[in-house]
Amino acid sequence: MQALASDNLTVEKEELSSDSLPDFSSESYKDAYSRINAVVIEGEQEAYSNFLDLAKLIPEHAEELVRLGKMEKKHMNGFCACGRNLAVKPDMPFAKTFFSKLHNNFLEAFKVGDTTTCLLIQCILIESFAISAYHVYIRVADPFAKRITEGVVQDEYLHLNYGQEWLKANLETVKKDLMKANKENLPLIKSMLDEVSNDAEVLHMDKEELMEEFMIAYQDSLMEIGLDNREIARMALAAVI
Ligand code: PL3
Ligand code: FE2
Ligand code: FE2
DSSP: OHHHHHHHHHHHHHHHOTTSOOOTTSHHHHHHHHHHHHHHHHHHHHHHHHHHHHHHHSGGGHHHHHHHHHHHHHHHHHHHHHHHHTTOOOOHHHHHHHHHHHHHHHHHHHHTTOHHHHHIIIIIIIHHHHHHHHHHHHTTSOHHHHHHHHHHHHHHHHHHHHHHHHHHHTHHHHHHHHHHHHHHHHHHHHHHHHHHHHHHHHTTOOHHHHHHHHHHHHHHHHHHHTOOHHHHHHHHHTTTO
16 A cells, blocks of 8 residues: 555656656647647748748848748758657648738738838747747657757757847837837737647646747847837737737
């Protein structure tokens, strides 16, 4: 009896610890992974096409932007391999719907030549989202996916950095557009996080932690761009109201 009681205690402790690794072969893990994996694959695919569009908006940096875009294709292939490795079929229709509002906003902005909004959506919002989620995922991923994601996250900083530098150099002329684009798009990131949080939980990724990591990456990036504390606070508040 004694031994049984203490065994139960150990199990309970392991389940409570968010850092403990999940059972990668369980049906519940594979089911949640089919959506999360698809979201990441679709996100990388759309990032590729967004960088090609950005290359058209900023022809003087076309070569660099195409190079950044090609990295996204590699990321996509890497994450496809992660799904295959776990024998999971990504739920791509789910992922397409998941990104549709944000992607439409990008395409609308592209159509009217609104570089600021395109950069905010792809380089700042999406890349901050990816960087924060990948960092949280790395702690609880299977060994194969962990290695892939560690390589990917390094590139994502280059993508974030590109947007930061451009917006910083043009800040005075784009500030109003930047605020407006933030107001329209940051709430979408918040709802997207809400939408995947249950599946992320199954992968042992904590929602609060995902939100914290995102807000840190996002606010850091706004600081790099040269916004002051008040402006950053005002922009961050768009996520809750
Ligand atoms: C651009 O380089 C990448 C765009 C991808 C965006 C991904 C968002 C991540 C969403 C939620 C949690 C994912 C965890 C990672 C798992 C493989
Ligand atoms: Fe990427
Ligand atoms: Fe990226």
